[in-house]
Amino acid sequence: MSRAKKPRGDATFDRELAELPPELRWREWMGRIEAVLFASAAPVSREDLARVVGQGASVELLIGDIQAELAARPYELAQVGGGWMLRTRTRFAEAIRAAADVGERALPFTETELGVLCAIAYHQPIDRAGLAEIFGKEISRDLLTRLRMRELIATGPRSPRPGAPHSFVTTETFLATFDLQSLRDLPELGLPLVAGGARDPGA
Amino acid sequence: MTFQPARLPDDTDSLPQLPGWVTSGGAETPGIVAFRSGAALLVLDQLLGDPGQGVPVRLLANRLALSAATATSRIEGRLARESDIRDAYHLTPPGEARGPDGDLLAFWRDAARLRSGGDAAIAALTGPQFADACAGWLRAAAETARTQGPLAGCSMAMAAVLEADPRAERVACLLSDVVLARAMGWKRVLPVTAQRLQGTRLRDLGAHDEPAALAVQAQLLETLGDTIRLARTLTARAEALRAKAPKLRAKGAEEAVALFLSEDAVAPGAMLSPRIRGTSVRMTDRAARRFCDRLVALGLARELTGRATFRLYGL
Numbered sequence: 087m088s089r090a091k092k093p094r095g096d097a098t099f100d101r102e103l104a105e106l107p108p109e110l111r112w113r114e115w116m117g118r119i120e121a122v123l124f125a126s127a128a129p130v131s132r133e134d135l136a137r138v139v140g141q142g143a144s145v146e147l148l149i150g151d152i153q154a155e156l157a158a159r160p161y162e163l164a165q166v167g168g169g170w171m172l173r174t175r176t177r178f179a180e181a182i183r184a185a186a187d188v189g190e191r192a193l194p195f196t197e198t199e200l201g202v203l204c205a206i207a208y209h210q211p212i213d214r215a216g217l218a219e220i221f222g223k224e225i226s227r228d229l230l231t232r233l234r235m236r237e238l239i240a241t242g243p244r245s246p247r248p249g250a251p252h253s254f255v256t257t258e259t260f261l262a263t264f265d266l267q268s269l270r271d272l273p274e275l276g277l278p279l280v281a282g283g284a285r286d287p288g289a
Numbered sequence: 290m291t292f293q294p295a296r297l298p299d300d301t302d303s304l305p306q307l308p309g310w311v312t313s314g315g316a317e318t319p320g321i322v323a324f325r326s327g328a329a330l331l332v333l334d335q336l337l338g339d340p341g342q343g344v345p346v347r348l349l350a351n352r353l354a355l356s357a358a359t360a361t362s363r364i365e366g367r368l369a370r371e372s373d374i375r376d377a378y379h380l381t382p383p384g385e386a387r388g389p390d391g392d393l394l395a396f397w398r399d400a401a402r403l404r405s406g407g408d409a410a411i412a413a414l415t416g417p418q419f420a421d422a423c424a425g426w427l428r429a430a431a432e433t434a435r436t437q438g439p440l441a442g443c444s445m446a447m448a449a450v451l452e453a454d455p456r457a458e459r460v461a462c463l464l465s466d467v468v469l470a471r472a473m474g475w476k477r478v479l480p481v482t483a484q485r486l487q488g489t490r491l492r493d494l495g496a497h498d499e500p501a502a503l504a505v506q507a508q509l510l511e512t513l514g515d516t517i518r519l520a521r522t523l524t525a526r527a528e529a530l531r532a533k534a535p536k537l538r539a540k541g542a543e544e545a546v547a548l549f550l551s552e553d554a555v556a557p558g559a560m561l562s563p564r565i566r567g568t569s570v571r572m573t574d575r576a577a578r579r580f581c582d583r584l585v586a587l588g589l590a591r592e593l594t595g596r597a598t599f600r601l602y603g604l
Contacts, residue, residue, distance in 0.1 A: 132417045145417075146417075168416075210388045210389065211377055211388040211390070211391075240385070240386040241385050241386065242377070242381060242385060242386045242387060242388040242391070243376065243377045243378075243379075243380040243381040243382075243385070243387060243388060243391060244380045244381070244382065244599075245380075246376060246380060246594070246596055246598065246599035248598070250599070252385075253388070255386045255387070255388035255389070257386070268456075269367070269389055270365055270366060270367075270456060
């Protein structure tokens with residue numbers, strides 16, 4: 087759960103870099119942002135990034151410059167949910183998978199896990215009883231705990247049922263994992279409501 | 290359930306009322322809409338601006354925030370019901386994730402707390418994506434509001450946001466509310482814009498479609514009518530509660546009544562006990578539940594959920 091290492095507001099960390107000429111200063115800031123994103127597995131918010139550059143510097147402009155530099159690289163700086171992250175471009179997915187079990191830990195889900203995740207994404211907030219109604223069987227606490235450990239889901243509002251069980255909601259990491267800007271990008275929900283026409287079969 | 294005998298009409302009759310012709314006719318041209326909206330805005334302004342009218346403004350704003358959340362959920366395609374949204378917000382323990390529905394209501398409740406002049410707070414709520422552009426849009430819309438009427442300013446602000454990002458409907462509605470509050474000189478933002486809007490209309494509006502702009506303004510006019518009716522209803526209920534308040538002799542009754550006059554939904558277990566929210570007055574769980582039940586028995590409040598547990602009460 088280590089967030090991007092963010093220098094605290096201690097005296098030793100120089101945000102402004104006042105002694106550098108403007109161009110070098112800008113390059114240093116770009117470097118800092120890229121480094122922070124490189125070191126972080128999860129998306130980093132704008133506020134966190136703003137903390138490593140000068141007061142007046144625009145994080146958006148800095149990121150734009152980094153993105154321009156990365157145009158030819160196999161990885162990109164993408165906006166995900168409410169923050170930014172570095173990630174490999176999708177067309178290299180096969181290569182990464184072929185090379186090693188790099189992605190093994192991070193990605194694969196069992197069919198049930200994916201199904202449960204999907205049900206939570208669409209029906210959140212939903213508790214175990216609600217999931218049991220959808221799947222016709224109890225969903226094990228272990229499975230839900232595994233999804234929670236990966237920070238794909240979090241506990242949300244209490245359900246108004248006896249025992250006040252926690253319901254589950256999806257997280258920012260969920261959005262990042264499935265490359266969604268927001269929940270509206272979920273298939274079908276993201277479709278325009280005009281004329282109940284063509285649905286996306288690939289989803 | 291016992292109901293309060295009908296003593297409400299004499300109270301509401303003294304309140305400013307919307308003349309029937311404002312919403313009865315058609316809305317064929319921008320001129321007609323601007324003219325009719327003038328009357329509606331005047332009535333609304335009289336209701337909100339004069340504390341002597343007894344309109345529970347905070348309660349009205351929070352109630353409107355809930356319907357704005359329901360409306361934006363519909364526009365965004367999530368289709369959460371009002372009760373789902375209210376539950377998600379009120380049943381989330383402190384520090385836990387509210388989920389999309391609860392977050393949406395939190396967004397609109399924050400909106401209803403905004404000072405209409407506070408550029409920084411408004412930019413913070415719209416998010417980093419719009420933070421830089423907000424001030425410019427608001428300035429341009431204020432100019433339009435000055436020359437063509439507040440509703441024209443509202444639809445212009447919405448069009449500007451939706452052109453930049455067609456999916457930012459909630460930000461569009463928020464900025465429209467800000468434009469309205471500034472044009473009317475209200476200190477706080479009142480979330481009225483979203484209530485009746487439809488997603489398709491907003492898409493056309495973002496594409497600078499003239500008929501869509503007129504249709505949006507006509508819907509805003511109808512919403513103003515709804516808001517005036519809601520304000521009058523809530524005022525009548527608030528008056529009834531204020532009249533009976535001295536007879537409620539429970540400890541902390543005064544503070545609890547004040548909470549009911551500012552919140553559209555009160556959860557006795559979380560908001561009245563162990564301390565009445567916003568005060569240091571203690572109330573036990575049991576006393577809180579008894580107090581709410583007593584209000585219901587007196588016909589002063591309603592239970593909103595229909596559940597036997599996790600109940601929420603409101604006027």
